[in-house]
Amino acid sequence: MSTLVSEDASMDLETVGWVGDARSGHVRLIDQTLLPNEFVRIDLTDVPGVWEAIKTLRVRGAPAIGVAAGFGAVIGARSGTDTRLSLREATAYLRTSRPTAVNLFWALDRMDRVAAEHPELYGAELVDRLLTEALAIESEDKAMCRAIGAFGASLLTPGQGVLTHCNAGGLATADYGTALAVFFSAHAAGKAIHVFADETRPLLQGSRLTAWELQRRGIPVTLICDNMAAQVMKEGKIQMVVVGADRIAANGDAANKIGTYGVALLAKAHGIPFYVAAPSSTFDLSIPDGSHIPIEQRDPREITHGFGRMTAPAGIDVYNPAFDVTPADLIAGIITERGVITPVTTATIQRTFIA
Amino acid sequence: MSTLVSEDASMDLETVGWVGDARSGHVRLIDQTLLPNEFVRIDLTDVPGVWEAIKTLRVRGAPAIGVAAGFGAVIGARSGTDTRLSLREATAYLRTSRPTAVNLFWALDRMDRVAAEHPELYGAELVDRLLTEALAIESEDKAMCRAIGAFGASLLTPGQGVLTHCNAGGLATADYGTALAVFFSAHAAGKAIHVFADETRPLLQGSRLTAWELQRRGIPVTLICDNMAAQVMKEGKIQMVVVGADRIAANGDAANKIGTYGVALLAKAHGIPFYVAAPSSTFDLSIPDGSHIPIEQRDPREITHGFGRMTAPAGIDVYNPAFDVTPADLIAGIITERGVITPVTTATIQRTFIA
Numbered sequence: 001m002s003t004l005v006s007e008d009a010s011m012d013l014e015t016v017g018w019v020g021d022a023r024s025g026h027v028r029l030i031d032q033t034l035l036p037n038e039f040v041r042i043d044l045t046d047v048p049g050v051w052e053a054i055k056t057l058r059v060r061g062a063p064a065i066g067v068a069a070g071f072g073a074v075i076g077a078r079s080g081t082d083t084r085l086s087l088r089e090a091t092a093y094l095r096t097s098r099p100t101a102v103n104l105f106w107a108l109d110r111m112d113r114v115a116a117e118h119p120e121l122y123g124a125e126l127v128d129r130l131l132t133e134a135l136a137i138e139s140e141d142k143a144m145c146r147a148i149g150a151f152g153a154s155l156l157t158p159g160q161g162v163l164t165h166c167n168a169g170g171l172a173t174a175d176y177g178t179a180l181a182v183f184f185s186a187h188a189a190g191k192a193i194h195v196f197a198d199e200t201r202p203l204l205q206g207s208r209l210t211a212w213e214l215q216r217r218g219i220p221v222t223l224i225c226d227n228m229a230a231q232v233m234k235e236g237k238i239q240m241v242v243v244g245a246d247r248i249a250a251n252g253d254a255a256n257k258i259g260t261y262g263v264a265l266l267a268k269a270h271g272i273p274f275y276v277a278a279p280s281s282t283f284d285l286s287i288p289d290g291s292h293i294p295i296e297q298r299d300p301r302e303i304t305h306g307f308g309r310m311t312a313p314a315g316i317d318v319y320n321p322a323f324d325v326t327p328a329d330l331i332a333g334i335i336t337e338r339g340v341i342t343p344v345t346t347a348t349i350q351r352t353f354i355a
Numbered sequence: 356m357s358t359l360v361s362e363d364a365s366m367d368l369e370t371v372g373w374v375g376d377a378r379s380g381h382v383r384l385i386d387q388t389l390l391p392n393e394f395v396r397i398d399l400t401d402v403p404g405v406w407e408a409i410k411t412l413r414v415r416g417a418p419a420i421g422v423a424a425g426f427g428a429v430i431g432a433r434s435g436t437d438t439r440l441s442l443r444e445a446t447a448y449l450r451t452s453r454p455t456a457v458n459l460f461w462a463l464d465r466m467d468r469v470a471a472e473h474p475e476l477y478g479a480e481l482v483d484r485l486l487t488e489a490l491a492i493e494s495e496d497k498a499m500c501r502a503i504g505a506f507g508a509s510l511l512t513p514g515q516g517v518l519t520h521c522n523a524g525g526l527a528t529a530d531y532g533t534a535l536a537v538f539f540s541a542h543a544a545g546k547a548i549h550v551f552a553d554e555t556r557p558l559l560q561g562s563r564l565t566a567w568e569l570q571r572r573g574i575p576v577t578l579i580c581d582n583m584a585a586q587v588m589k590e591g592k593i594q595m596v597v598v599g600a601d602r603i604a605a606n607g608d609a610a611n612k613i614g615t616y617g618v619a620l621l622a623k624a625h626g627i628p629f630y631v632a633a634p635s636s637t638f639d640l641s642i643p644d645g646s647h648i649p650i651e652q653r654d655p656r657e658i659t660h661g662f663g664r665m666t667a668p669a670g671i672d673v674y675n676p677a678f679d680v681t682p683a684d685l686i687a688g689i690i691t692e693r694g695v696i697t698p699v700t701t702a703t704i705q706r707t708f709i710a
Contacts, residue, residue, distance in 0.1 A: 036665075036667060036668040036669075037665060165582075196674070198582070199556070199658065199666075199667070200582070201554070201556060201580040201581065201582060202580055204666050204667075207658070207659070207666055207667040207671075208666060208667065211667055211668055211671050212667075212668045215668050215670070215671060220672070221671070221672065222672045222673065222674050223658060223659070223667055223671050223672065223673050223674070224658075224673070224674050224675075225556040225557055225581070225613070225614075225658055225675075226556065226580070226581050226582035227520075227553070227555070227556060227581035227582070227613055227614025227617055227618075228613055228614070228674065228675075228676060229617065230614075230616050230617030230620055230679070231613060231616060231617070231650075231676055231679040232674065234616065234679075258580070258582055258583055258586060259580075259582025259583070259585075261585050261586060261589065262582055262584065262585030262586070262617070262621055263582075265585055265620065265621055265624045266617055266620055266621070268624075269620045269623075269624070295586075303554065303562070303578060303579075303580055304562070304578070308663050308664055309663045310391075310392060311554075311559050311562055311563060312391060312554070312559075312562040312563065312566055312567075312578055313391040313562075313566055313567040313570050314391075315570070316562075316566050316570060316576070316578050317575070317576065317577045317578065318577065318578045318579070319551070319577050319578070319579050319583065319587065320579075320580075320583075321583060321586055324585070324586040324589075
């Protein structure tokens with residue numbers, strides 16, 4: 001149940017949003033699987049459509065998935081005669097779209113909770129309240145990302161070169177990103193910076209998404225293969241590295257896209273500060289350190305059959321970890337919506353979040 | 356002027372060789388642009404065919420290019436009524452196929468020199484002598500690679516994991532390789548090793564060629580993306596890194612495929628010894644250190660259109676250095692056909708080559 005809405009790129013780019021009122025509105029999101037060749041927004045008017053969009057990575061990035069799921073719950077709630085029952089069925093179903101995505105569960109739990117907290121609401125009134133909550137998830141994300149951008153931009157000096165890995169951009173959030181928010185904010189403040197984007201094998205989020213986001217905002221960006229980062233650092237082109245995070249342990253160890261740990265080691269070897277940009281919801285204070293974060297293995301075909309043709313021998317053994325963990329001692333600071341945590345220790349993190 | 360000769364893979368794999376006698380024989384080589392999907396040998400019967408094969412990387416790797424060029428000179432010499440004139444025209448033309456390949460010039464100079472050293476030979480007699488020289492280039496390469504393999508294998512212990520980058524295999528030489536010769540030799544000696552092969556963006560020589568060579572010899576190999584090397588090292592899977600080299604300065608600084616320098620830094624961070632395997636012809640004692648090695652920039656489309664379709668935004672800026680230089684102090688040893696040079700210093704290198 002999707003309609004294609006192709007349109008010109010505009011500067012303020014909403015990754016996922018709500019169109020219309022609570023009764024008849026729907027989800028509209030950028031189909032990220034088509035980028036950068038096609039910029040297409042799709043309209044999703046039922047829960048299976050939202051489920052499929054999350055499942056197939058049309059929408060990806062923890063915060064963006066949370067926003068999409070919240071809106072999906074609104075659509076689900078109004079799909080039957082019993083609003084509460086329909087909501088429960090929708091949130092249960094949406095949870096199966098990406099079982100490992102922490103923000104998906106967080107957003108759906110929040111939708112269920114707001115219904116439970118308002119037993120007095122029925123039908124259209126409850127749907128109205130649910131949309132208010134989903135819009136709050138979206139607007140809170142927008143505000144957090146802008147705060148991260150502002151704090152991070154203060155660390156940058158005009159003329160500096162920066163490097164990022166994967167896509168922690170607007171496309172991974174409601175609209176402004178985490179690591180890329182730092183660059184957007186610096187650029188908006190008139191600080192001339194030059195971004196080097198790792199292409200980020202195997203799925204090329206760096207070349208497909210990060211390079212595209214920076215290019216359309218007019219921020220100078222140079223695309224490199226992942227294995228060129230060391231050479232670019234050696235040539236003195238990089239003064240700071242900023243990446244996102246999927247999950248941060250209580251001591252600051254940070255899980256992020258595979259390759260991030262290597263970039264952190266290369267940055268250290270060249271004396272370049274390495275920063276992580278992430279909202280407070282990324283911290284998991286229940287795990288003491290990164291050794292408690294399991295490393296997901298992904299489909300070997302992402303490596304052997306990337307982009308439409310086979311580029312490795314048939315039957316070859318492949319190791320394809322989805323992410324790695326960068327130890328806190330390689331991280332100069334974590335840029336959050338509450339400020340920059342530095343040095344990165346269990347104590348400084350606790351001070352930030354339990355105050 | 357090429358005939359397709361598809362055949363089953365055999366263990367002893369000649370990358371480039373001569374078929375027939377001096378008068379009517381021709382060059383036969385593996386078309387590396389078709390690997391790993393198709394294993395095809397092509398027969399080249401004229402100089403333009405050899406030129407095209409070098410130009411388009413059907414044959415690549417410094418030693419293999421040298422061997423192909425030597426045979427090409429033989430074909431050229433017999434193509435006109437004046438053998439000496441025809442030879443000179445052929446070698447001049449073949450030099451233009453890959454103007455930056457040091458071994459190409461080295462091999463063609465050697466063919467010209469042998470003609471100059473034998474003014475008493477004419478016609479068929481000279482062609483015979485030229486073929487003898489070209490076959491000597493080939494057999495010397497085979498012997499050097501086997502010596503490198505034997506010296507390198509002595510550094511390995513059964514059960515170890517090793518990592519390599521790009522393809523310094525049989526396909527880069529007459530038949531046995533440099534870095535991969537170390538693994539072939541260890542395997543032949545009954546030492547169980549496990550090789551991790553970096554895919555090596557942008558042209559994927561690791562996944563297309565190295566993984567294929569190891570797989571067909573029955574050596575356990577696991578393919579990874581370049582950005583996974585750090586994680587594999589962190590997990591304790593790697594006890595040694597071995598790579599090839601394109602050019603080594605007098606102090607041991609070694610130029611090799613882009614990404615090699617980064618691997619060397621990651622190996623150092625994990626306390627893993629990093630070795631370079633290369634024949635003595637790779638050393639350029641006329642340059643004191645790696646700062647004198649210019650870094651060639653290659654076509655941006657290798658990065659933006661690498662997998663048969665566009666995977667980056669149109670018009671994006673790209674940085675695509677073909678190789679990098681690993682400083683000698685990151686290299687535990689250089690494995691040559693004369694032994695392992697360690698530690699790597701101007702003095703130990705001079706002792707090996709000027710004795």
